[in-house]
Amino acid sequence: MPLLDVRDLSVVFNRRGTTPFTAVDKVSFTVDPGQTIGLVGESGCGKSVTSLAIMGLLPKRGVQVTGEVLFEETDLLKLPADEMRDRRGRDIGMIFQDPMSSLNPVVPIGVQVAEVLERHRGMDHKPAMAEAKELLDAVGIPDPNRRLKEYPHQLSGGMRQRALIATALACKPRLLIADEPTTALDVTIQAQILTLLRELVEETGTALVMITHDLGVVAGLCDTVNVLYAGKIVEEAARRKLFSAPAHPYTHGLLSSVPRLDEPRGTALKPIRGNVSDNIPWPEGCAFAPRCDHVVDACIGATPALVDTGYRRLRCENPITEAPAHAPAWRADQSPSDQSPPGEGAARVVVEETP
């Protein structure tokens, strides 16, 4: 039984005076306990909205959320607001993109971690602070006794993200949603944070939904990858499958547009032409068609269905069949439990981990 089963989740922004906009369109995926899945796509493809919809954090007015979000067979979308509030932070934790602005600037970080423990576990302030210290220690913040009393502005970006992770993991949630947790950080800190996340996930058996545009993050961390485009899942496959043989032209384009160190100098990047807002002006058809090199007539006639071929789900009329030239560099043979730092194999400088 999956821990989280998202079925046909749709989010439509329907403000008065504007035309309705479908940000998430019938997205379905499952997360098993202890599994790490990735939601990958460009800016504006509905990744963050999907996570906010799962958490029930979208505003009530002007937003229609339909479908089912089954968490241990309970539909979170049908839960009353106060029950959902009890579950947030206790059963499902969330880490945000910008650690600079996601901590309360006027409250010491120890109190912010303790607040979650007091809220969900009914702990008194003193034991909660003691446990907060343990948590800060566990997420690798040096000298937690001193840091406990410090304000967010006194911490570095990496430490703030660690503190945020401590708040999200304080009650040992069974599911952790990380919304671009490394985007605002330096590459060296990124590697540390990703290693920390992977260790915590392995230790506690927490399932992780990793939302990112960074394929390097996915390559290092995720078991299964969902590629989103314009609010729809266009391809879902196991990590090795996806990187060794991307079938959707969009996935292929994403992989080709990553700069690489193992190619001769001067090799031009192959960006995907156009941008997300290039769309066909009628509702039917593949949203990626205007930017696609493999476009055929069928693409613009009707929306391709998401076809499950056993080992991958694919929404494409004319998929890529040949193995791409870059396949070996992605280390498709690497198993998820490899001890190498995340992001290796993707085009990034791998920095030796500091303990």
Added chain:
Amino acid sequence: MTRLAEYKKERLDKLAAASADTGGVSLWGDALRRLSRNPVAIIGAVIIGLFILLAIFAPLLTGHDPYARQLIEVRANSGEIPGPQPGFPLGVDQEGRDFLARLIIASRQTLLVGVFATLIGLAIGTVIGSLAGAFGGWVDTLAMRFVDIMLAIPSLLLAISLVAMVQHPNQWTIIIAVAIVQTPIFARLLRGTMLAQRESDHVLAARALGVRRHSIVLRHMLPNAMSPVIVQATLALATSILDAAALSFLGLGDPNPDRAEWGLMLAQAQRFLDASKILAIWPAVAIILVALGFTLLGESMREAIDPKNRR
């Protein structure tokens, strides 16, 4: 290998500690630093500081009882109000009381009215503003239309009408009236900053942790939304003092003529302008100086915490 790792860890920790100490400066710390470099702010602060010292040590500074009649025979003999003379640096007022002593003791009254009127206004405004900003919807609409109505009436006119409604006015009538007049400004300002807080990342993060609604409003939104309101309170102190003085000048305050209060003293001096101009000049100067002090400090505080002025 382990020693290298140890060394690196130590070095990183030191680096992190160093960057944390110099890297971030809090809003108020930064504002304070810039305030201390601003001569206008220093002038304002000095005026206010002297004024507060004056109010605290008033009885020690006055040679005479401000309520006792002295030099009565001088006035009776000459028919004039005695001017400055040994023992009475500013002479006596129309009732024969030491004028300097009354001027000094009146600073207490001014401070009391100003501070309490502002605090009460701030308290009511904070409640209305945070309710409107935190809940939005019809609560917001209702509160803000009410605030609009109050803002549409000139503040002094509103205060006069409020005082006029009371049967037996005393000094608290003035304080309450001025407080009510200040309320809509605080409410409106706080509502705006609360709305901005509602959309902020850290409030979303707190919601994602399942923090209860009242904790989010009281611990996560309100403390972050208060800075501009506190600055506004400094400015409001100046207007409170001016409004209160105006109300007593118009004879709407405590009817007791013995009370030492700058606005009242000014009103009483009117009848004796021919005999002694000094009686009108000094209370006016005092009111202007104090209002100026609070305005200068308030304006420089507003500039200091304005992110647009940050360099």
